[in-house]
Amino acid sequence: MDLPHLLITLILIFVGAKALGELANRIGQPTVLGELVAGVILGVGGLKLLDPHANVFVLLADIGVIILLFETGLATDIRELLEVGWRSLAVAAVGVILPFAGGFAFALAFGYTNLVAIFLGAALTATSVGITVRVLSDLGKLKSKEAKIILAAAVADDIIGLIILAVVRDLGITGEVHPLKIVQITALAVGFFVAAIVLGNIFAKQLVRIIEKTRTSGTLIVASIAFAFLLSLGAELAGSAAIIGSFAAGLALGRTHKFEVIARELKPVAYIFTPIFFVKIGADVDLAYFNPFNEANHAILVVAGFLFVIAMVGKLLSGAAVFDRRIKATTVGIGMAPRGEVGLIFAEVGRRAGIVTADLFAAVVVVMALTTFVAPPLLKASVARRPRGVSLLAWFFEPARRRVSNLIWGR
Amino acid sequence: MDLPHLLITLILIFVGAKALGELANRIGQPTVLGELVAGVILGVGGLKLLDPHANVFVLLADIGVIILLFETGLATDIRELLEVGWRSLAVAAVGVILPFAGGFAFALAFGYTNLVAIFLGAALTATSVGITVRVLSDLGKLKSKEAKIILAAAVADDIIGLIILAVVRDLGITGEVHPLKIVQITALAVGFFVAAIVLGNIFAKQLVRIIEKTRTSGTLIVASIAFAFLLSLGAELAGSAAIIGSFAAGLALGRTHKFEVIARELKPVAYIFTPIFFVKIGADVDLAYFNPFNEANHAILVVAGFLFVIAMVGKLLSGAAVFDRRIKATTVGIGMAPRGEVGLIFAEVGRRAGIVTADLFAAVVVVMALTTFVAPPLLKASVARRPRGVSLLAWFFEPARRRVSNLIWGR
Numbered sequence: 001m002d003l004p005h006l007l008i009t010l011i012l013i014f015v016g017a018k019a020l021g022e023l024a025n026r027i028g029q030p031t032v033l034g035e036l037v038a039g040v041i042l043g044v045g046g047l048k049l050l051d052p053h054a055n056v057f058v059l060l061a062d063i064g065v066i067i068l069l070f071e072t073g074l075a076t077d078i079r080e081l082l083e084v085g086w087r088s089l090a091v092a093a094v095g096v097i098l099p100f101a102g103g104f105a106f107a108l109a110f111g112y113t114n115l116v117a118i119f120l121g122a123a124l125t126a127t128s129v130g131i132t133v134r135v136l137s138d139l140g141k142l143k144s145k146e147a148k149i150i151l152a153a154a155v156a157d158d159i160i161g162l163i164i165l166a167v168v169r170d171l172g173i174t175g176e177v178h179p180l181k182i183v184q185i186t187a188l189a190v191g192f193f194v195a196a197i198v199l200g201n202i203f204a205k206q207l208v209r210i211i212e213k214t215r216t217s218g219t220l221i222v223a224s225i226a227f228a229f230l231l232s233l234g235a236e237l238a239g240s241a242a243i244i245g246s247f248a249a250g251l252a253l254g255r256t257h258k259f260e261v262i263a264r265e266l267k268p269v270a271y272i273f274t275p276i277f278f279v280k281i282g283a284d285v286d287l288a289y290f291n292p293f294n295e296a297n298h299a300i301l302v303v304a305g306f307l308f309v310i311a312m313v314g315k316l317l318s319g320a321a322v323f324d325r326r327i328k329a330t331t332v333g334i335g336m337a338p339r340g341e342v343g344l345i346f347a348e349v350g351r352r353a354g355i356v357t358a359d360l361f362a363a364v365v366v367v368m369a370l371t372t373f374v375a376p377p378l379l380k381a382s383v384a385r386r387p388r389g390v391s392l393l394a395w396f397f398e399p400a401r402r403r404v405s406n407l408i409w410g411r
Numbered sequence: 412m413d414l415p416h417l418l419i420t421l422i423l424i425f426v427g428a429k430a431l432g433e434l435a436n437r438i439g440q441p442t443v444l445g446e447l448v449a450g451v452i453l454g455v456g457g458l459k460l461l462d463p464h465a466n467v468f469v470l471l472a473d474i475g476v477i478i479l480l481f482e483t484g485l486a487t488d489i490r491e492l493l494e495v496g497w498r499s500l501a502v503a504a505v506g507v508i509l510p511f512a513g514g515f516a517f518a519l520a521f522g523y524t525n526l527v528a529i530f531l532g533a534a535l536t537a538t539s540v541g542i543t544v545r546v547l548s549d550l551g552k553l554k555s556k557e558a559k560i561i562l563a564a565a566v567a568d569d570i571i572g573l574i575i576l577a578v579v580r581d582l583g584i585t586g587e588v589h590p591l592k593i594v595q596i597t598a599l600a601v602g603f604f605v606a607a608i609v610l611g612n613i614f615a616k617q618l619v620r621i622i623e624k625t626r627t628s629g630t631l632i633v634a635s636i637a638f639a640f641l642l643s644l645g646a647e648l649a650g651s652a653a654i655i656g657s658f659a660a661g662l663a664l665g666r667t668h669k670f671e672v673i674a675r676e677l678k679p680v681a682y683i684f685t686p687i688f689f690v691k692i693g694a695d696v697d698l699a700y701f702n703p704f705n706e707a708n709h710a711i712l713v714v715a716g717f718l719f720v721i722a723m724v725g726k727l728l729s730g731a732a733v734f735d736r737r738i739k740a741t742t743v744g745i746g747m748a749p750r751g752e753v754g755l756i757f758a759e760v761g762r763r764a765g766i767v768t769a770d771l772f773a774a775v776v777v778v779m780a781l782t783t784f785v786a787p788p789l790l791k792a793s794v795a796r797r798p799r800g801v802s803l804l805a806w807f808f809e810p811a812r813r814r815v816s817n818l819i820w821g822r
Contacts, residue, residue, distance in 0.1 A: 001466065001470065003470060003473050003647065003653060004644055004647050004648065006470050006473075006474070007640045007641075007643055007644040007647070007653070008644060010637070010640055011637050011640050011641055011644065014633050014634070014636065014637035014640075015634075015637055017633075018625075018627070018630050018633055018634060018637075021627050022625050022626065022627050022630070025626050025627050026626070031627050055412065055466065055467065056466065056467055056470055059412065059414060059417050059467055062414050062417075063417070138628075214429075214433050215433065215436050215437070216429070216432050216433050216436050216442050217549075217682070218678075218679070218681075218682030219429050219433070221679045221682050221683070222425050222428075222429055222682050222683060222686070223425070223426075223429060225425065225683060226421070226422050226425035226426055226429075229418045229421055229422050229425075230418075230422055232418055233415055233418040233419060233422065236414065236415050236418070237415065242414060242418070265678075265679040265682075266679070267629075267676075267679075268629070268632045268676040268677070268678075268679050268680050269679050269680055269683055270629075271628070271629030271632050271633050271676075272632065272633060272636060272680055275633070
């Protein structure tokens, strides 16, 4: 890519994201939904003015979501995150098991082999947390209990995703699973996150101390972002996702006394970079699959429809694993619903191994897009709802819920 | 480039720029000199950890200098710029004519052909204003009279550079000059700048009015940068340099009542992007040419030494064209001294056409590097000097200077 093309790309992203974000906002929808739609209009599904596979675009989008999760980490109190640790783990586990089981059963019922069923189930498991974080941030709900649970569950979900990826990769290549490798991968990912939190905390304080002694301007924001990039790189090298690293960096710097200055200076940088990520997601959506006049799409859309329901219901029910009346289970469930790149990677591994057919892959692509686009409005509606459930159903099940909650969490 | 490599590249740039920038500052040197040296250490001349030709690195560096000149435009009052217009034009003209004549004469004296002499002269003409802007900005002197003259002269210099490029390109390819094409190029470049200023002013006000009505956050900074990118793109398409466009965008937005908010929010973005540009310049410097133990370098270094003196003296004398006692002629002259990419483009055209030999090209590369590295400390020293000249020489020539000044500027 040369400079004029990069400038055109960035102008289109900025103008498109801001114009459609504003429009979404005016009609009561989350801003990020407008940014996603801007991507669809400008990308492969629309005017084809943006190439979502262009190297620079992909990298800037990656930097965008890294900065978004860094910003989120800065605004998150790590103690509150640890408080909801076990509940989040339960949410993550249920949110992986149910969609996997659903996808697996669906595939078997439709006569696919066990191997295909495993890939299809796996593709539905991994949450893509960027969308949720952005919606909650725009709504000023990043400090809510629900946000904490979603964030901690997303970290757990990423590590579970790594394990699943290792399993499906082994199944796809050699046809058998290597338990030792899986233990290694898990230990590395968990170890990295714990180390990033513990060492990150120590280094963050040292870093701020050093920065306070410098005389040149801009050192705080530049060093903070370098720190976030360093932990992102570490996470990548540990097999985890870069955003897990930048989130950990944010958590660590969030405990230093400079966190407010960093957050303030980071804001304009985030304004510039994050729309690139969301427009890129939209630009990747190929609307061709959604064309009902193309008969080849019918089977894809029917399969996608089933998988979409399984994917949504599975994550929605995962919210129930919180078992706490003060927390909106539906908000947590919807917050975990968006799927993205990781699911596509699973399906891609299966496709390369000749297990997942082109049609099934297309169905997975459609499901990822649907969960991504459906989550922001549902999440906004769910957040706006009054906290105490008033439905007859909730009233009816309340005694049972309380008993189960006491049983599990011992309250 | 993949994400881990981009992260490593950015971490190295940020840490290197900040560490050596701070060090430079501590030993009384301009911060940007430290950033340049960081680039040399990390780039092709040193540890080879940074590849200055990597597409993403090049593009981010371009964005860096675009944002730097946008920021400069925001801080510059266009009326004060127009006030010094004619003086700046004189500075630009002398600063082009003297180094060209010097390079040309030197080449002829050493037995080169007319054609070689023209290319060598041309390579010494074009100022690279980024370094100067950054030094003056760090010293808080961006609003000085000298800065105004340098900025306006840099715009004129860019347009003169376009004309020279057209001439040398024609000479290199067809061996003859097409006057009509040169008139076209000049008209387009001048026309673009005038149109960008006039129309930019109107659109900037409209843009701010629209932004004030939006409800989503971050619109002001994102739209402002999109505006800067749009004019940068326009400048590129008009054959001019992208930084001329972003400078014009800054001038236009600087006249709106939101300019302070834009400048404040732009600051962290500039802190992130501008070091990428300066580290890239340093990373491009190939120290191999400077090795005196390599006999092949002797001729190159001798030629480079002569050309360096011609390049420096030519621009230093251009400062004298200001003919105003209240303005430091040496500051203006040194400010115009750094050469960069444009000069290399001229030499490259000559090399491709088989006119400039590899050794001469290497000498030009060395001269560009020397002018770039020598300018920041000289500029800082010159700015710090007391405004009124106290030297015997200045006292001796003062009556003559005043007479010439009256003759030219009619005061």
